[in-house]
Amino acid sequence: MKSIFNLYYKNLFLTSRLFTGLGCAVVLYLLSFFFPWLGDIPSLFFFTLVLLFVIDIWMLYRLPKGIFARRHAPERLSNGDDNEIGIYVENFYPFNISVGIIDEIPHQFQKRDVWFKTGLISRQHKLLNYQLRPTRRGEYEFGAIRVYVQSPIGLINRRYNIEQVETLPVYPSFLQMRKYELMAISNRLNEYGIKKIRRLGNSMEFEQIKNYVAGDDYRTLNWKASARRGDLMVNNYTDEKSQHVYCVIDKSRSMKMPFDGLSLLDYAINASLVLSSVALLKEDKAGLITISEKKGAIIPAERRPTQLNKIMEVLYKEKTRYLETNMELLYTTIRGTLKQRSLVVFFTNFESMSALQRQLPFLKRIAKFHLLVVVFFENTELKKLSEQPAENVEGIYIKTVAEKFAYEKKLIVKELARYGIQSILSTPQNLTVNTINRYLELKARQKI
Missing domain, CATH: 2.60.40.10 (Immunoglobulins)
Known part of the structure; x- marks a missing residue:
């Protein structure tokens, strides 16, 4: 009923x-x-x-x-x-x-x-x-x-x-990862804003000896092989492979800041996943380290078929914490985990020069042993305020403070460059493209 x-x-x-x-x-x-x-x-x-x-x-x-x-x-x-x-x-x-x-x-x-x-x-x-x-x-x-x-x-x-x-x-954004994977496989990354980097010189990894064709570098002629064959032969070189690429993600309170619904940590996680995917496609080894006031997840760099899924499962569970990053712990973790010179892409955020000065001694130590790239974010809201015309005294004050903070971000880039530390200052929405650009540039210039 x-x-x-x-x-x-x-x-x-x-x-x-x-x-x-x-x-x-x-x-x-x-x-x-x-x-x-x-x-x-x-x-x-x-x-x-x-x-x-x-x-x-x-x-x-x-x-x-x-x-x-x-x-x-x-x-x-x-x-x-x-x-x-x-x-x-x-x-x-x-x-x-x-x-x-x-x-x-x-x-x-x-x-x-x-x-x-x-x-x-x-x-x-x-x-x-x-x-x-x-x-x-x-x-x-x-x-x-x-x-x-x-x-x-x-x-x-x-x-x-x-x-x-x-x-x-x-x-984490696996749809974005697949998009860049397809571009990398078909060598069409420039369609999504990835720059085409001019290669400087050749790597030293020998691949094969082949017949000379018009356009080959005459400096790679193999005279012994040419004498045996009675025809011009050249040495063919390929990109050095199996380099170690580590994404280090800061989970401290500085990464809690929101932008377009996502936190800075989420943007860093999405960019790390895409970078790891592209690195594996380029036959490098990808690894991951997360850090806050205590040690987080550590995935040693590998090139196994399951490596990307392992990285994704770890990134799925990561959350921001509410204390500052323990940089001494990060340094000891990197020294204990990375056994050879590697590319270390450190995703963090600095809002002022004083915040950088607290971490700079440890960044310089890491840069002695590895190729360090520090990735941090432009404050897009402050940039908008600095570009708006001031209509009254309060507006002038707000505009001046916004310009000061925006200028400090540029000073941070110059300060890092003084000590040979590469950096990427990016808006959150362009983070993935800018990070992949720098990776491909460093690989083309044989920095790693």
Whole structure:
């Protein structure tokens, strides 16, 4: 009895068309007092409306399951990217229907307007797509799918509750990683802003001896092989491979700052994942170190097929902490982990020269043994303030302070360069491109 009550009452919704009809019936009854010639027209109209109401209920409830719906979602979502979600819906009724669909998306998105309206003829099915952009890593729980069905009469809606509760993990931006992977494989990275670096000289890793063709460097002629073959032969060299590339990610409070929904830590994680992927494609070894006031994850540099998945699983769980980075611990960790000269890309953030001075002694020590690239962020909001015209005294003060902080960022770059430490000052949205640019440049110049 209770299930019947739930079926016919809790899932039945009256439409505006029914209320409009009832309002018209009330108006006709009122007019019949002043215009007796209306006679039984108000009653006839009302009972016709009641009859249509009963027929509408019978049409929608005569089938126990007149509609089918299912959510199509990937196994995991990509952080900071537009992820496509689909809702498949099929009509089992023998007549055309109008359908309204509510998908209960995770509470992290703070959206309650994921509503779709469509029409379906008998036995028709559709796939409705929409996109979600998560801005935090972790688990996202989807709820039920609510489908509201309306017959051609349109006096009521019947609701179907499709319980499809599922939890999807949000990983670092693997969609961005795949995009750059495809570009690297096809040597078209410059289409995404990656510079084409002019190669200076040849590496010393010998590959083969081949016949001379026009355009080959005559300095690579192999005279002994040419004498034996009676034809010009040249030595062919290839890029040095299996260099160690380590991404070191600062998890301290300086990386908590948000930009466009993502924290600086998330931007660093996404860039690290893409850089590791490109390095592996270039046949280098990729590794990872995370650090805050205590030692975080350490993945030694390898070139195994499972290395990228291992890095992704570690990055998935990383969170910012609320203390400053222990730079002495970072130095001892790098000295203990890195057994040969490596490229160390350190993702951190400096807002002032004093913040750099506290860490500079340890950065200089790391740079003695490895090729160190310090990556930190432009404060785009301060940059906007410094570019706005000042309209009053307060505006002049704000503009001056913003310009001071922006100038300090440039001074930090020069200060690092004084000690032979390379740096990248980048806006968060251009971080990945700028980091890959520097990696390819260093590789082309045979710095690693």
